[in-house]
Amino acid sequence: MKGEQDVNRVVEQYSDMIRRLCMIHLKNYADTEDIFQTVFLKYVLSSVSFENEEHEKAWFIRVTINACKDFLKSFFRSRVISxxxxxxxxxxxxxxxxxxxxxxxxxxxxxxxxxxxxxxxxxxxxxxxxxxxxxxxxxxxxxxxxxxxxxxxxxxxx
CATH class of the missing domain: 1.10.10.10 (Winged helix-like DNA-binding domain superfamily/Winged helix DNA-binding domain)
Known part of the structure; x- marks a missing residue:
């Protein structure tokens, strides 16, 4: 589990990028906020250690894209009419x-x-x-x- 200082640092550093990636994939503010929270929760709960800042950034990009894809093909999404x-x-x-x-x-x-x-x-x-x-x-x-x-x-x- 990550420390509060580390979590605050990555939120500050990557929040805009993650929101933009989510909006590109989901085209919906509410869904973007859900995935945004999911990505940072995965980070907090993960035990991954990064080699450098680029590795960390790549991890956030991959996790965000995968979370968006999972959301788009989820059972809930297929059953809901907006x-x-x-x-x-x-x-x-x-x-x-x-x-x-x-x-x-x-x-x-x-x-x-x-x-x-x-x-x-x-x-x-x-x-x-x-x-x-x-x-x-x-x-x-x-x-x-x-x-x-x-x-x-x-x-x-x-």
Whole structure:
């Protein structure tokens, strides 16, 4: 683990370069900040010793690029629709997304949790059961009931 003085030095020295690399790859400020933190956390936790300043700089560049690539191909990234993408869609499609989101958010908490974990995060019923400390059959029941509640809410709006 690195000392505070060393961490402060590398943050001061490489922060602009890392942010620029992230923006080139991710084109998004929030994602850039996430990767920025990830890179410095990897540095703090690493036991790597550098031969010289150029070796250190090359390490930061490689770690940053790899973190950006990993983020871009992550499961989360492939399942998320950005707000900009929704806003670029025709008005009637934007309205459908908004209605579905409002319907999901109006569900009671126990239904909202399973819907979110299943449909937005891609977890299976058994994984949701482990996360929420519920039996798999309970998760299936909650999913079935939440689908019915959503169907009623969304059909009632039409």
């Amino acid at each position: 707000l900009d993408d929704i806003l670029d869609q025709p008005a009637e499609i934007r309205e459908d997304h908004r209605e579905v989101l409002e319907a999901v958010l109006s569900l009671p908490q126990k239904y909202r949790d399973v819907v979110y974990l299943h449909y937005y995060e891609g977890y299976t019923a058994s994984e949701i059961g482990d996360i929420l400390n519920k039996k798999v059959n309970t998760v299936y029941t909650l999913l079935t009931r939440s689908k019915q509640m959503l169907r009623e809410k969304l059909e009632g709006d039409e």
